[in-house]
Amino acid sequence: MENELPSDSELMARLGRGDLAALGILAQRHQNRVLSLSYRLLGDWHRAEDVCQETFLRLRQAAARYEPKAKFTTWLYRIVHNLSLDQQRKAANDPVSLEALQADTEETARDSSVERHELAEAVQRAVGELSERQRRVIILHRYEGLSHEEIGEVTGWSKSAVESLLVRAYENLREKLASYQDFSP
Amino acid sequence: MEHAREIDLIEWVAGRLGSEQEKVVGTHVQDCPVCRAKLHDIRKTWDLLGAWQVQPAGHADVAAHGASSAVQEERRIPLVVRFPGVRMAARIAAALAVSVLIGYAGGRWSVRPMPTGAGMEPPPYFSVLGFELGDSFSSLVLQDEPASSQES
Numbered sequence: 589m590e591n592e593l594p595s596d597s598e599l600m601a602r603l604g605r606g607d608l609a610a611l612g613i614l615a616q617r618h619q620n621r622v623l624s625l626s627y628r629l630l631g632d633w634h635r636a637e638d639v640c641q642e643t644f645l646r647l648r649q650a651a652a653r654y655e656p657k658a659k660f661t662t663w664l665y666r667i668v669h670n671l672s673l674d675q676q677r678k679a680a681n682d683p684v685s686l687e688a689l690q691a692d693t694e695e696t697a698r699d700s701s702v703e704r705h706e707l708a709e710a711v712q713r714a715v716g717e718l719s720e721r722q723r724r725v726i727i728l729h730r731y732e733g734l735s736h737e738e739i740g741e742v743t744g745w746s747k748s749a750v751e752s753l754l755v756r757a758y759e760n761l762r763e764k765l766a767s768y769q770d771f772s773p
Numbered sequence: 774m775e776h777a778r779e780i781d782l783i784e785w786v787a788g789r790l791g792s793e794q795e796k797v798v799g800t801h802v803q804d805c806p807v808c809r810a811k812l813h814d815i816r817k818t819w820d821l822l823g824a825w826q827v828q829p830a831g832h833a834d835v836a837a838h839g840a841s842s843a844v845q846e847e848r849r850i851p852l853v854v855r856f857p858g859v860r861m862a863a864r865i866a867a868a869l870a871v872s873v874l875i876g877y878a879g880g881r882w883s884v885r886p887m888p889t890g891a892g893m894e895p896p897p898y899f900s901v902l903g904f905e906l907g908d909s910f911s912s913l914v915l916q917d918e919p920a921s922s923q924e925s
């Protein structure tokens with residue numbers, strides 16, 4: 589079909605040939621998922637925005653060498669994942685700004701009922717209290733919808749490691765959220 | 774009777790178990806109260822986790838207001854590749870423009886001479902990202918546009 593949207597791989601090939609319009613389409617198509625993943629990993633929109641910007645710059649740099657072996661989004665997630673980890677390491681010595689915290693709180697509070705807001709905070713806290721590896725697999729599995737193989741590709745861990753991390757993570761989350769079991773989200 | 778693997782129950786709840794496996798697990802769960810209880814717990818946890826929603830839209834607003842003013846703002850920013858606090862599309866475009874300029878400065882030999890005078894068009898990705906450019910910014914960006922004639 590003539591009007592069919594170009595695939596991500598086609599866009600990467602065009603970008604590799606210097607067609608920057610292709611990058612615009614990729615950015616529009618994927619920036620929400622890039623931001624969501626990065627925000628969930630980092631808990632800070634400003635840092636997530638930095639990661640998002642850097643991700644698309646990396647895309648441009650890598651486009652000429654890009655080979656569509658894995659699914660494009662898996663490859664994209666790997667970039668976001670790694671950049672977010674870099675940010676996280678930097679952030680360890682750099683506390684979240686008060687401004688960022690306030691902005692996030694207001695944003696959530698504006699369109700949520702109190703209970704829902706409380707639950708959302710409890711969930712975010714529970715996920716944040718998991719071990720680093722469990723936290724990452726839960727975010728990629730529950731919120732980004734990645735398969736075990738894809739999570740393995742993104743993180744560099746084996747499929748069996750991913751699966752046992754997932755089982756433990758869901759168990760831990762059930763315990764942490766036990767007091768909300770009667771709550772229907 | 775062998776119980777269903779917990780990871781399969783998780784995938785069942787996630788709706789990502791293959792149809793073959795779904796049948797096997799489903800048949801077992803129907804007859805096994807232990808696995809049914811586990812499945813119930815996992816589903817509950819799964820649903821609760823759904824309460825943590827994030828809203829990237831405000832942070833990735835490509836077409837909304839302020840795009841051209843964001844670019845105006847960036848014109849005054851020195852050559853750094855980070856633009857905190859500016860809308861995402863503008864940030865990506867501006868960071869790209871800067872990386873293009875740096876690439877140009879470092880690799881003049883491979884870039885053809887700039888066209889001068891009127892008829893300078895912003896590169897296509899700017900309109901795709903939803904904004905227009907002022908003249909003074911376009912000269913920065915146009916470094917990446919292939920010109921028509923010979924090598925320098």
Ligand SMILES: [Zn+2]
Pocket residue numbers: 775776777801805806807808809
């Ligand atoms: Zn059983």
